[in-house]
Amino acid sequence: MPAAVASPLTTAGSRNPLPRASRDAAWVRWTLTAVALVFLAFFLALPLAAVFAEGLRRGVAAYFASFRDTDALAAIRLTLLTAAIAVPANAVFGVAAAWAIAKFPFRGKSLLITLIDLPFAVSPVIAGLVYVLIFGANGWFGSWLIDHDVRIIFAVPGIIIATTFVTFPFVARELIPLMQAQGNDEEYAAATLGASGWQTFWRVTLPNIKWGLLYGIILCNARAMGEFGAVSVVSGHIRGETDTLPLHVEILYNEYNFVGSFAVASLLTLLALVTLVLKTIVEWRHAASRSAST
Amino acid sequence: MTLPDELRNEEPSKLSVQGVSKRFRSRGHLVQALDNVSLEVGEGEFVCLVGPSGCGKTTLLNIIGGLEHADSGQVLADGQPITSPGRDRMMMFQESALFPWLDVRGNLLFGLKLKPGLRRKERLEIADFYLRLVGLERFRKAHVHELSGGMKQRVALARCLAPNPRVLLMDEPFAALDALTREQLYGDLQHIWQERKKTIIFVTHNVREAACLGDRVILFSPNPGRIREEFKVGLPRPRDINTVELARYSTSITAALKGHAVGEPREVAE
Numbered sequence: 001m002p003a004a005v006a007s008p009l010t011t012a013g014s015r016n017p018l019p020r021a022s023r024d025a026a027w028v029r030w031t032l033t034a035v036a037l038v039f040l041a042f043f044l045a046l047p048l049a050a051v052f053a054e055g056l057r058r059g060v061a062a063y064f065a066s067f068r069d070t071d072a073l074a075a076i077r078l079t080l081l082t083a084a085i086a087v088p089a090n091a092v093f094g095v096a097a098a099w100a101i102a103k104f105p106f107r108g109k110s111l112l113i114t115l116i117d118l119p120f121a122v123s124p125v126i127a128g129l130v131y132v133l134i135f136g137a138n139g140w141f142g143s144w145l146i147d148h149d150v151r152i153i154f155a156v157p158g159i160i161i162a163t164t165f166v167t168f169p170f171v172a173r174e175l176i177p178l179m180q181a182q183g184n185d186e187e188y189a190a191a192t193l194g195a196s197g198w199q200t201f202w203r204v205t206l207p208n209i210k211w212g213l214l215y216g217i218i219l220c221n222a223r224a225m226g227e228f229g230a231v232s233v234v235s236g237h238i239r240g241e242t243d244t245l246p247l248h249v250e251i252l253y254n255e256y257n258f259v260g261s262f263a264v265a266s267l268l269t270l271l272a273l274v275t276l277v278l279k280t281i282v283e284w285r286h287a288a289s290r291s292a293s294t
Numbered sequence: 295m296t297l298p299d300e301l302r303n304e305e306p307s308k309l310s311v312q313g314v315s316k317r318f319r320s321r322g323h324l325v326q327a328l329d330n331v332s333l334e335v336g337e338g339e340f341v342c343l344v345g346p347s348g349c350g351k352t353t354l355l356n357i358i359g360g361l362e363h364a365d366s367g368q369v370l371a372d373g374q375p376i377t378s379p380g381r382d383r384m385m386m387f388q389e390s391a392l393f394p395w396l397d398v399r400g401n402l403l404f405g406l407k408l409k410p411g412l413r414r415k416e417r418l419e420i421a422d423f424y425l426r427l428v429g430l431e432r433f434r435k436a437h438v439h440e441l442s443g444g445m446k447q448r449v450a451l452a453r454c455l456a457p458n459p460r461v462l463l464m465d466e467p468f469a470a471l472d473a474l475t476r477e478q479l480y481g482d483l484q485h486i487w488q489e490r491k492k493t494i495i496f497v498t499h500n501v502r503e504a505a506c507l508g509d510r511v512i513l514f515s516p517n518p519g520r521i522r523e524e525f526k527v528g529l530p531r532p533r534d535i536n537t538v539e540l541a542r543y544s545t546s547i548t549a550a551l552k553g554h555a556v557g558e559p560r561e562v563a564e
Contacts, residue, residue, distance in 0.1 A: 183389075185387045185389055185391035186391045186392075186393060188359075188361055188385065188387070188391065189385065189387065189391040189450075189453075190404070191361065191379045192359055192360075192361070192379045192380075192381075192383065192384055192385040193381070193384070193404060193405035193408055193453070193457065194379075194380075194381045194405060194408040194409060194457065195408055199408070203404070204393060207393070207395045208393075208394075208395070210395075289394060289395070
């Protein structure tokens with residue numbers, strides 16, 4: 001078919017090297033590259049290495065002993081529990097919000113988009129303080145909560161609420177531009193082919209956004225497990241009870257337990273590295289599927 | 295239902311658009327997309343809607359497809375008022391709207407799986423039948439991104455035909471294609487339409503395309519969206535878009551479109 005040759009030409013053009021006249025001199029290129037590499041080494045690679053070096057300073061046995069501590073185990077459990085609740089909640093909210101914003105016209109849409117960005121704009125510490133103000137002992141609902149024996153602040157529910165707030169924009173922010181670009185044609189096509197609204201969502205909308213959704217979930221999870229500021233305010237730092245991994249790192253460090261502190265920190269660092277690898281894979285698949293759909 | 299029954303063509307529908315009006319709010323302005331539009335389309339007729347952008351022709355197509363509701367008036371398909379999308383009316387879009395996570399045959403099976411009473415083997419045979427009809431049986435396992443624009447629209451057409459609808463609603467399906475591919479598809483569409491008789495409503499802004507494909511060409515004018523004039527195209531089929539006779543038709547329609555109605559061979563319907 002004659003049209004088959006038309007598309008690849010447009011993308012191939014960008015990969016060609018610039019014409020000779022517009023290329024920079026060799027020393028400019030080398031200097032810029034060197035500056036970038038030194039910067040990377042100093043600010044990224046060195047701290048990364050330092051975390052593992054400090055953690056392993058007293059040997060492998062001491063490193064692993066840090067994780068057998070009951071408080072450390074409790075911190076790991078709490079961090080996983082928090083992420084297990086906050087991430088799915090934000091995934092569901094993110095899909096619902098992006099769907100509403102991208103596919104339907106309604107009043108107050110720009111207000112909703114702005115509100116979704118609020119957790120990015122506000123300092124996490126303030127986010128934590130807001131929840132203390134609402135649910136704390138002297139807060140708006142404080143006396144009612146005490147009367148009914150419900151503990152939110154300085155307890156696990158507060159940590160989950162604060163984490164959910166801080167990680168709230170990741171999925172929605174990723175999906176809104178994606179779903180806006182996709183438009184409604186595929187949903188319309190599914191509808192005329194006989195799909196109900198629910199079938200259209202599961203069989204068309206969701207497969208269409210799966211890589212973007214996964215990307216948002218990965219970033220959301222990384223932040224949920226690593227969040228310090230907001231959680232620090234609402235947690236109360238009760239060891240073995242309301243200590244998440246980042247808080248536990250701080251506690252151990254303040255007690256001059258450097259090996260323990262850096263060992264636990266290395267766990268979070270590993271999480272970051274795994275996140276980066278997953279993110280790269282998903283980005284790659286995402287780009288492939290997006291170019292496929294156009 | 296047995297397979298030969300399933301593949302036997304459904305009788306094409308008779309469509310009756312009765313006094314349909316539709317208004318939109320667009321950037322604070324109220325736009326009268328359709329103003330008391332009435333139109334009769336006979337069984338198996340091929341009708342082209344032509345007009346400048348914003349004249350409501352796509353809106354009318356969406357209303358017939360059941361994707362949008364009219365503010366007033368109604369559309370009847372074989373005497374039944376249309377209220378929602380239905381398997382009897384399939385829609386085709388400018389962008390193929392194929393599902394890129396499915397392969398070519400998977401796209402055809404999507405609609406067939408939603409059609410009750412078909413067994414897996416039958417669905418596969420139906421899909422293959424329609425892929426053969428559009429000349430893409432060798433590409434049944436291909437991914438959507440491996441196809442050219444013209445092939446994508448062929449798959450989209452096959453996907454529309456597979457559930458055996460009575461009506462095809464086509465919204466500028468060839469507008470994004472290059473001229474050569476488009477001409478090939480004009481031939482293919484006429485051929486398929488003669489083989490699988492469907493009532494077709496075809497929206498386009500390309501007058502020559504309309505004259506080439508349509509039994510009738512309905513001219514729309516915008517703000518408010520109304521039917522201005524209609525033309526019967528009496529040329530024998532299959533038609534070639536490059537013939538002089540066709541050019542003459544398209545010239546007189548274009549003249550009417552521009553507001554100064556001149557030009558010779560013009561058989562105004564009724």
